[in-house]
Amino acid sequence: MTVRGASITLSGQPLSFSDMARIGARKVRLVPDAAALQRVAEARLVVEEAMANDQPVYGSTTGVGAMKDVEWSADQLDAFNMGLVRAHHFGTGEAFSSEIVRIAMAIRVNMALTGRVGCTTDLVEAYLALLSADVVPVVRRTGSIGCADIGLMGQIGAVLTGAGEAMFDGRRQSAGDALAAAGLKAFRLAPRDSLASISTNAVGYAAAANAIRDAAGAVRVMLATGLTTAGALGASRDPWKAVAHVGTEREAGIGAWLYFNAKGWDWPNATHIQDPLSLRMMSQVFATGFETLVAAGKILLAATGRTDDNPVVAGGQVLTSGGSLPLDVTVFLQTAQLGLAHIARNSFNRCVLLGNGQRRDLPVNLVKPGAIATGFGPIIKLAGELFARVLTMTNAISANSMVVAGGIEDEATFLPLVVERLERQVLALRRLAALEAMLAAQAMDISGDAPGNVPGIIYALVRQHADTYWQDRPLSAEVEAVEQALASDALMNELISHSTIMELDEFFALGPVA
Numbered sequence: 248m249t250v251r252g253a254s255i256t257l258s259g260q261p262l263s264f265s266d267m268a269r270i271g272a273r274k275v276r277l278v279p280d281a282a283a284l285q286r287v288a289e290a291r292l293v294v295e296e297a298m299a300n301d302q303p304v305y306g307s308t309t310g311v312g313a314m315k316d317v318e319w320s321a322d323q324l325d326a327f328n329m330g331l332v333r334a335h336h337f338g339t340g341e342a343f344s345s346e347i348v349r350i351a352m353a354i355r356v357n358m359a360l361t362g363r364v365g366c367t368t369d370l371v372e373a374y375l376a377l378l379s380a381d382v383v384p385v386v387r388r389t390g391s392i393g394c395a396d397i398g399l400m401g402q403i404g405a406v407l408t409g410a411g412e413a414m415f416d417g418r419r420q421s422a423g424d425a426l427a428a429a430g431l432k433a434f435r436l437a438p439r440d441s442l443a444s445i446s447t448n449a450v451g452y453a454a455a456a457n458a459i460r461d462a463a464g465a466v467r468v469m470l471a472t473g474l475t476t477a478g479a480l481g482a483s484r485d486p487w488k489a490v491a492h493v494g495t496e497r498e499a500g501i502g503a504w505l506y507f508n509a510k511g512w513d514w515p516n517a518t519h520i521q522d523p524l525s526l527r528m529m530s531q532v533f534a535t536g537f538e539t540l541v542a543a544g545k546i547l548l549a550a551t552g553r554t555d556d557n558p559v560v561a562g563g564q565v566l567t568s569g570g571s572l573p574l575d576v577t578v579f580l581q582t583a584q585l586g587l588a589h590i591a592r593n594s595f596n597r598c599v600l601l602g603n604g605q606r607r608d609l610p611v612n613l614v615k616p617g618a619i620a621t622g623f624g625p626i627i628k629l630a631g632e633l634f635a636r637v638l639t640m641t642n643a644i645s646a647n648s649m650v651v652a653g654g655i656e657d658e659a660t661f662l663p664l665v666v667e668r669l670e671r672q673v674l675a676l677r678r679l680a681a682l683e684a685m686l687a688a689q690a691m692d693i694s695g696d697a698p699g700n701v702p703g704i705i706y707a708l709v710r711q712h713a714d715t716y717w718q719d720r721p722l723s724a725e726v727e728a729v730e731q732a733l734a735s736d737a738l739m740n741e742l743i744s745h746s747t748i749m750e751l752d753e754f755f756a757l758g759p760v761a
Contacts, residue, residue, distance in 0.1 A: 253269075253274070253275050253276070254275055254276040254277070254278045255269070255270065255275045255276070255277055255278070256278045256279070256280050257277055257278070257279055257280060257283070257353065257356055257357045257360055258279075258280035258282070258283045258357075258360055259280075259283050259286070259357060259358070259359075259360040259361035259362065259552060260357075260552050261548045261549055261550075261551050261552030262353070262354070262357060262548060262551040262552065263548065263756070264456065264459075264460055264544065264548070264754065264755050264756040265753075265756035267350045267353070267453070267456050267457075267551075267756075268460065268756045270349055270350050270353045270378075271344075271345075271346030271347065271349050271350045271453075271457070272346060273349065273381060276379070277353060277356070277375055277378055277379070279356070279360060279371060279372075279375065280360065283360035283361075283362065284360070284368055284371065286360065286361070286362025287359060287360060287362055287364070287366065287367075287368050287371060288368050289362060290362045290363060290364060290365045290366075290560040291365060291366065291367055291368070291439075293365065293560045293563060293564070293565060294307065294365035294438075294439050294560065294565055297564075297565045298438060302565070303318060304438070304439065304558065304565055305442075305557065305558050305567065306331070306439070306441070306442030306446065306557075306558075307324075307438040307439040307442065308324070308438065311331070311442065311446075324438050325435075327441075328436040328437065328438060328440065328441035329408060329436060329441070331436075331441040331442065331445070332401055332404035332405050332407070332408060332410075332436065332441050332444050332445055333401075333405050333408070333410050334401070335397045335398055335400070335401025335404070335405075335445045336398075336401045336402050336404075336405040336410065336411055337390055337398045337401065338386060338387035338388065338389060338390030338391075338398045338399055338401070338402050339387050339389045339390065340387050340388055340389040341387065341388055342385050342386060342387050342388065343386045343387075343388050343399075343450065343453075343454065344457075345383040345414055346457065347386075347450070347453045347454050347457055348383050348384055348386050348403070348450070348453070349378060349381075349383060350453035350456060350457070351386070351399075351400075351403065351449040351450040351452070351453035351454075352374050352377060352378055352384075352403060352449070353378065354447075354449040354452050354453055354551050355374060355400070355403075355444075355447055355449040356371055356374045356375060356378075357551055357552065358447060358449065358551070358552075358553070358554050358555065358556070359371050359443065359554075361552070361553065361554050362560070363554035363556070363559045363560055363561060364439075364443050364554055364556050364559065364560065365439050365443070365556075365558070365559070365560045365565065366439055366440050366443040367437050367439075367440055369434075369437070369440075370434075370436075370437075370440040370443060370444070373407055373434045374407075376431055377406070377407070377431070380415075380429035380430070380431060381415065381429075382406070382413050382414075382415050382425050382426060382429045382431065383413055383414040383415070384402055384403040384405075384406040384411060384412070384413050384414075384422070385402065385411065385412040385413060385414060385419060386399055386402045386403060386450060387399075387402065388454075388663065388667075389663075390402070390663075391448075391450070391451060391662070391663045392649055392651070392659040392660075392661060393448070393451060393572075393573060393577060393645070393659050393660035393661045393662035393663060393664070393665070394448075394571050394572050394573075394656065394658055394659045394660060395445070395446040395447060395448060395555070395557070395571040396445075396447065396448050396449065396450040396451050396663065397445045397446060399450040399451070399663070400444060400445040400446070400447055400449060400450060401444075401445045403444065403450075404436075404441065404444030404445050405422065406422040406425070406426075407433070407434040407436070407444065408422075408433050408434060408435075408436060409422050409423045409426060409433030410422055410423075412425075413425035413426075415428055415429055416428065442556075443556060446556055446557060446571060447555055447556055447571070448550075448555050448571065448573045448576075448662060450663070451573060451576075451662040451663050451666065452547060452550055452551060452573070452576065454663060454666045455543075455547050455576060455580060455662065455665075455666050455669075456544075456547055456548075456551075458666050458669040458670050458673065459540055459543055459544050459547060459580070459583070459669075459755070460755050460756065460757075461670070461673045462540055462583065462587060462669060462672070462673050462676075463537070463540050463544075463751065463755040463757060464734075464739060464755070464757055465673050465676040465677050465680070465734070466533065466536050466537060466540065466587070466590055466676070467739065467742065467748070467751070467752075467757060468677070468680050468733050468734070468738065468739070468742070469533075469590060469594060469676060469679070469680045469683075470501070470504070470505075470533050471508075471701050471702075471704070471705055471742055472594070472680045472683045472684045472687065472705055472733070473529055473533070473593070473594060473597060473683070474505055474508055474509065474529075474701055474702055474705075475683075475684060475687040475688075475698065475701070475702040475705040475706065476597045476598075476600075476601060476683055476686070476687040476690075477505075477509070477526055477529065477597075478509065478512075478514055478515070478687075478691070478696070478698055478702045479601065479607075479686075479687040479688075479690035479691050479694070479696065479702075480517060480526065480597070480600055480601065480606045480607065480609075480690070481514075481515035481516055481517025481518065481606065481607050482517070482518075482522050482526040482527075483516065483518055483519055483520065483522050483526075483527075484505075484506055484509050484514070485519075485520070486502070486522070486526075486527045486528070486529075486530065487502040487503070487505045487506040487509075487529075487530055488502070488506060489502075490502035490530040490531070491503060494530060494531065494534070495534065495538075497534040497535075497537060497538050498530045498531055498534040498535075499530075500534070500748065500750075501529075501530045501533050501534045501537070501748075502530035502534075504746065504748055505529060505530060507746065508700045508701040508702075508746050509700065509702075510700060511699040511700040511703075512696075512697060512698050512699030512700060512702070512703065513696075513697065515607065515694065515696065517606055517607045523596070523600060524596075525593050525596035525597050525600065526597070526600075528593075529593065532589050532590060532593045533590060533593075535586055535589065536583075536586040536587060536589060536590040537586075537751060538586070539579075539582050539583040539585070539586030539587075540583050540586065540755075541751070541754065542579050542582065542583070543576070543579040543580045543582065543583040544754065544755065546575050546576050546579045547576050547579075547580075550573060550575075550576050553570070554568075554570060555570040555571050555573065556568065556570065556571065557569070557570065557571050572658055572659075572660060573660055573662050574645070574660050576660075576662060577645045577660035577661070577662045577665055578643075578645060578660075580662075580665050580666070580669060581641075581643045581644075581645060581665060583669070584640055584641050584665075584668065584669055584672060585641045587637055587669075587672050587673075587676060588634075588637050588638045588640075588641045588672075590676070591633065591634045591637035591638065591672075591675065591676060591679060592634055592638070594630070594634070594676075594679050594680070594683050595630050595631055595633070595634040595679070597683060598626075598627050598630040598679075598682060598683050598686055599627060599630075601613065601623075601627075601683075601686040601687065601689075601690050602622075602623055602624065602627045602686065607690075607694055609690050609693060609694065610622075610693065611624075612624040612627070613686065613689045613690055613693060613716070615693060615717055618717060618718060619718075620716075620717075620718050620719045621719055622716065622719070623685075623686055623689065623716065626682055626685070626686065626722065626726075627682075627686070629682060630679055630682045630683070633675045633676075633678055633679040633682070634675075634679065636671065636672075636675040637672045637675045637676060637679075640668040640669070640671055640672045644661050644664065644665065644668075645660045645661055645662075645665065647659075647661065649661075677730050677733065677734050678726070678730050680730070680733050681726050681727075681729040681730035681733055682726065684705050684708070684709050684729060684733065685709055685713055685722075685725070685726065685729055687702075687705070687706070687709075688705075688706050688709040688710060688713075688715075689715065689716050691706060692715045700745075700746075701742065701745065701746065704738075704741060704742065704745065708729070708732050708733065708738060709729055711732065712725060712728035712729045712732055713725035713726075713728070713729055736758070739757055739758045740758045740759055742758070743757060743758035743759060744758070744759070
């Protein structure tokens with residue numbers, strides 16, 4: 248079914264997280280900017296002139312990779328262009344979500360609209376036709392070293408030609424059947440169109456955008472569960488005041504959010520000064536985590552508005568380019584992974600404080616006095632395991648050696664693999680948030696607290712899915728239920744409606760903004 252209603256005009260300018268979220272969810276129509284299409288046409292004329300003058304054009308009149316010195320005659324080009332995308336349909340494993348593939352196709356179109364690629368306007372229209380009809384190529388996610396997603400984009404390009412698989416009308420089917428059912432025809436790839444269909448990092452960028460946004464949402468929730476724990480432990484709120492005077496702008500903003508959302512209920516004061524560092528420095532830890540995600544996000548968004556193809560059209564010439572290496576995106580993404588590890592450690596430290604019997608006379612393992620029970624000791628061990636999971640994903644891999652194609656291709660960033668590691672971090676963070684929220688709710692029940700504001704929201708959510716722990720019982724299903732509820736759109740919408748962090752919520756398109 249064709250998308251109706253609101254539209255986004257693609258012009259080669261960087262996309263936003265909101266743009267990509269709506270594209271992935273099929274909430275908008277995509278319209279190419281007329282001036283941008285003209286740039287595509289003008290760049291195409293440069294490529295055609297070069298070929299007409301017998302100038303070798305990489306991947307158009309020559310082979311690729313180790314076969315770059317093989318030149319094709321005019322009567323061989325059709326077979327070469329058809330074969331190029333199909334040869335690069337080699338991805339394996341689990342498929343990306345349809346949302347990510349839609350975003351990837353939109354990024355490919357947007358990059359082409361910069362007028363630097365040299366593809367035909369027909370190729371742009373062919374991608375937009377797939378998006379309009381919602382024929383979504385099945386893209387298996389293992390197939391890229393992070394220097395052009397050839398094995399990933401090849402699965403999209405193959406569908407254009409009628410090969411491979413696609414999702415259409417809720418069913419996975421052959422590309423030929425999907426195109427026919429949607430009223431589309433297989434596309435004939437002209438010289439340069441074939442390489443333009445595979446030699447870009449659009450899938451990696453789309454997956455990175457989705458992972459960054461998910462990570463920001465997870466940290467947004469952990470800020471709320473962390474505040475709930477601070478209330479259960481009777482933390483001093485003075486450091487959140489102080490950071491407004493001595494901290495960075497981001498730290499001051501997070502401190503103000505914590506201080507404001509601690510109000511509105513009888514906040515216990517277990518101490519006046521020198522809280523444990525995991526409480527005293529929450530503003531610094533969360534602010535830095537958010538800052539690394541913002542930095543990675545800005546670099547990623549910029550990448551959606553520039554050409555990462557090889558070759559490119561510039562200054563009226565077809566030129567070899569090094570733009571296919573997404574090193575800046577990858578390095579900043581790895582920095583964000585380190586930021587998330589600090590947030591995970593901060594959460595784990597608070598979990599230990601809740602159960603070690605050192606604050607507010609809370610019992611060890613949060614076992615009700617007089618009860619015969621093991622309590623939350625095992626849960627706290629699980630929290631440690633989850634922190635370790637997040638930490639193990641911080642070892643940078645982008646500088647690892649990669650020598651393929653006879654040493655011709657020796658630079659790679661492993662961006663898709665880095666994204667997978669970020670995704671695993673997010674899964675662990677969400678479960679860690681659930682454990683911390685359950686521990687904090689238990690501590691509040693033992694102390695007789697009646698939390699309000701954001702801690703009240705978190706407490707009420709936990710108690711919808713898990714009763715107070717008065718005797719030993721299996722907790723696995725309850726942990727999963729709380730985790731799912733914390734990760735829901737409903738909670739994010741409630742948190743943002745209750746107390747927004749405007750610049751972060753809008754930038755990452757969290758909650759109602761999406």
